Amino acid sequence: MYSHLLVTVAYEGEHDAARSLQVARALAAPGAKVTLIHVMEPAPLFTLDYLPENWREDMHRAITADLGGLAAGFEDGHAVVVEGDPAHEVLDYAQxxxxxxxxxxxxxPGTHRLMLGSTAAKIVGRALCAVHVARRAD
Known part of the structure; x- marks a missing residue:
């Protein structure tokens, strides 16, 4: 059982946080702190002219609200939204x-995920704490 879990939550097509949240509940010690984190990656420069003026702030606010709702399902749940490279930011926050x-x-993994370039592979390889990889249940 763990006393402070960091659960990554991605807001992309096929990602679903349900399995990760289920795993976190199973691994959390009574009264454990559970922090849900989302890392917003920088937008490609060529897209900036096509995005609404306050798109980043609006997205940050919406993700924070959603994460907060998910975190409320834990006794000591917290939500964090940061910006940067996902693996780097998750590892820094954890440490x-x-x-x-x-x-x-x-x-x-599909053919594009067979290389060790995925965020999960980077985190598993570099983390100074335990890492639990939650597979989709299908």
Missing amino acids: ENGVDCIVIASHR
Whole structure:
């Protein structure tokens, strides 16, 4: 059982946080702190002229609200939205905040995921704490 879990939540097509949240509940010690984190990646420069003026702030606000709702399902749940490279930001947050287990979703690899470039592979390879990779249940 872990006392501070960091659960990554991605807001992209096939990603679903349900499995990761289920795993976090199973691994959390009574009264554990559970932090849900989403990392917003920088938009490609060529897209900036096509996006509404406050798109980043609006997206940040919407993701924070959604994460907060998910975090409310835990006794000591918290939501964090940061910006940057996902693997780097998750690893930094974990180290700086005393996280003892990172829960990250992974999917069955297709040909584009066979290389060790995925966020999950980077986190597994570099984390200084335990990492639980939550597979989709299908």
